[in-house]
Amino acid sequence: MTVRSPGRPRSETARHAILAAATSLIDEEGYGGVTMEGIARRAGVSKQTIYRWWPSPAAIVLEALNAGASRIAPLVETGDFEHDLRVFVRHSVIGARGKVARLLTALMAEAQRDPVFAESFRNGFLAQRRAVMRQLLDHAKSSGQLRDGVDADLLVELFFGALWYRLLAASGPINRRFADDLTDALLVLAEGRS
Amino acid sequence: MTVRSPGRPRSETARHAILAAATSLIDEEGYGGVTMEGIARRAGVSKQTIYRWWPSPAAIVLEALNAGASRIAPLVETGDFEHDLRVFVRHSVIGARGKVARLLTALMAEAQRDPVFAESFRNGFLAQRRAVMRQLLDHAKSSGQLRDGVDADLLVELFFGALWYRLLAASGPINRRFADDLTDALLVLAEGRS
Amino acid sequence: MTVRSPGRPRSETARHAILAAATSLIDEEGYGGVTMEGIARRAGVSKQTIYRWWPSPAAIVLEALNAGASRIAPLVETGDFEHDLRVFVRHSVIGARGKVARLLTALMAEAQRDPVFAESFRNGFLAQRRAVMRQLLDHAKSSGQLRDGVDADLLVELFFGALWYRLLAASGPINRRFADDLTDALLVLAEGRS
C-alpha cells in the first residue's frame, strides 16, 4: 500500500537527461567545464530542476557513477583466495579506465574542495569499495588462507592507494599487467610467499 | 658579473605577500576559496602583478609548497637499507600533515581540472618525489640488500599510493604508526622477509 | 430555480484569503513584493486556484479595492452645488489615504506596465470616479448654478489630477485642508467667483 503524495511526480526524463549531460560534458570538456549552467543547457532542463535534486555537479556525477557502475567489480567468491583476489583486482583496475576514470578523478578532486560532498563520497563510494575487498580478505582469513598477523586494512589501502595514484598521478598504464603485479605483491604480503 | 636587465626589478615584497596570501587562504577557506581576486585582495597587490608571474592559483600554491618544503624528506643515506627506508618513509608521512596536507590535496585536485598544470605537477613535484625513493631502492639493490626480481617502481607506487590515498580519502590517521606499518610491508616485499 | 453548474463550487474561503493576502502583502512589503507566488503562500492556496480566477496580481488588488471601497465617496446630492462639491471632494480626498492610498498607487503603477490591465483600470475604476463628479457638475449646470461656458471635463481632470499627483508624487499632505483648497479653486472656475 504505497502512499503517493499529491503533486506532479518527478520527471524521469529530466533525471536521465541530466545524468547523461553531466557525463558527456566531463568527457568532452573535462571536469573543469562541468557547471550547473552547462548541464542545464545540454539537458534542456531548467537550473531550478537541477538544484531541486542535487546540490552540486559532483553529486550528479556521483549518481551517474553509481547508476552506470553498479556492476563494477561485484565480488564473486569461489573460495580460492588467490583466484578471487586476482579477479577482484582485475575487475577493479579494468573497470577504472576510460570514461569511468574521468568520473572517478573528477569526484576525488571535488572531494578536496567541497567538505559536504567529501563526506558522502568518502563514507559512501570509497568506503563501500574498501568494504568489498575487506570482506574477501576476511573470508580468506576465516578459511585459513592468510598467514597470521596480516593487517587486512593495510592491504586494502595499499591496493586502492596504488590504483588511485595511477589514476590521479597518471604514473603509468592501467591495464591487466598492472593489476597482476599488484595482485602478486598483495599475495606476498597476505600469504607470506617469497 | 650578473647581467641585469633595465627597468624596475621584480618586487620580492609582492612575491612573498602573494605566496603568503595563497597559503593562508587555503588554510582559512579551503582550496575552493582560493582565487586570483582573493589573493590580490589579501596581498594588497594588483591582479596584473599576479598574472604577470603565475598563470593560475595552483601555480602559486605549488611555488609556495616548493618554497616552504624544500626540506621535506631530503634523502639521508647511511647505507643501511632498512634504516634509510624507515627514515625516508617517516619523513615523507610526517611531512605531509597539517598545512602541507592542505596544499598537497589542493594541488592534486587542481591537476585533475587543469591539464597544463597537471603536466607540471606530475612531471615536476610528483616525479621528483618518486625519484628520491627510487634512488634509495637502487642503491640498496646495488649493495645486494634487495632480493632478486624486486620491482622497484611498484614499491614506489605502493608507498606513494598509500600515502596519497590517506591524504585524499581521509581513510585513517597520518602518523608514525602508519609510516612504520608501510615500511614493514615494503620490507617484506623488498627483502623477502616473512 | 437557480441553475447550478455541476461540480465543486468555487470556494469563497479561498477567494477571501487571496484578497486578504494581497492587501496585507502590499501593506507589509510594498507593491513590489506582491507576487502570485507570495499570495498563494500567504493565503494557503495553490497557484492554480489563483490563475483560474485572476490574470495578475493587479487584478486581485483591483478587486480588493472595489470590494472594500464601494462606499468611497458615494455621491450624496442635496442640490446645493457648493455644499455637494465640498462634501464629494472631502470624501474623495480622505478616502484616498492610508491603506487605500497604497492600493491606488500600486494600481496606477501597474497600469503603466500592463496594457491589458491598464484598459480595465482606466475604463473601469478611473472612468467611474470621473463620471460621479461629472454627474454632480451636470446637475449643477442644469439648475443654473454654474456660469456659462464652464468646461466640466476640465474641472474633473483638475481635481483628480491634483489628487493623484499628491498620491503619486507625495508632494504634500492629503487632508481636509487640501480638500477645501481644491474645492475653493474649483468653485472659482465653476461659478466665476473672485
Next chain:
Amino acid sequence: MTVRSPGRPRSETARHAILAAATSLIDEEGYGGVTMEGIARRAGVSKQTIYRWWPSPAAIVLEALNAGASRIAPLVETGDFEHDLRVFVRHSVIGARGKVARLLTALMAEAQRDPVFAESFRNGFLAQRRAVMRQLLDHAKSSGQLRDGVDADLLVELFFGALWYRLLAASGPINRRFADDLTDALLVLAEGRS
C-alpha cells in the same frame, strides 16, 4: 589642477550605449520589458558595468531623461505673465509626448515600487519641474500681475496634476488645445478674471 585617480577611466562609450539601450527598450517593449539583463544584452555591455554605476533600470531611464531633455521647458521670461505662462505650459505639455511620455510614466510607476528611487525622483526631477513654474509665479507676484492671496503652490499642483493625470490615465489627448485650456484656467485663478 584636476586630480585624476589611477585606474582605467570610465568608458563613455559604454555609458551612452546603456542609456540608448534603455530608451530603445522602453519604446519597443514597454517598461515591463526593461531589465538589467536586457539592457546589458542590447548595449553589448556586461551586467557588472551597469550595476557599478546604476542601482536599477529606473535610475538609468532617469539619467537618460535628464540627459536628453535638459531643454524641456527651459523657463523663458519676458515679464508678461500671461504670455510666459502660456509658453511654459505649452512647452511642458508638448514636451511630454511620444518617447518622453513613455519615460515619464515608467519613472512614475517605478517610484511607486522602489522607495529609494522614489526619493530621488520626487526630490530631483519632480521638485525641479515644480520649482521652475513656481519661480514664474513668484516673479509675476512681485510685479503685481497676480491678484492678492493667490496660492502659488496650489496652481503648480493643479497644472502638474492635470498633466500627469493625462499621461497616466490616458484620459484625453496631450496637445496644444489641452495646454491652452489649462492655461486659461490657471489665469482665472491667478488673475481673478472671469
Next chain:
DNA sequence: TAATAACCGAGACGGTACGTCGCGTCTTAGG
C-alpha cells in the same frame, strides 16, 4: 642628468557561472 624600460597599485571592461526567485503551465491525488 636625462631617457628608457619594466615594474607597481588601482580599477573599469566584456564575460560566464553562481544560486535564488517568480513566472505561468503541467500533472498528480482528493473533496
Next chain:
DNA sequence: CCTAAGACGCGACGTACCGTCTCGGTTATTA
C-alpha cells in the same frame, strides 16, 4: 468541477571571479 501540492521550462535577479585593458606612479639601468 474545484482544490492543494508540487514539479516543470524559463528568464531575470544581483554577486563573484575570470582574464584583459588602461591609467598614474615608481624604481632601476643606460646613454
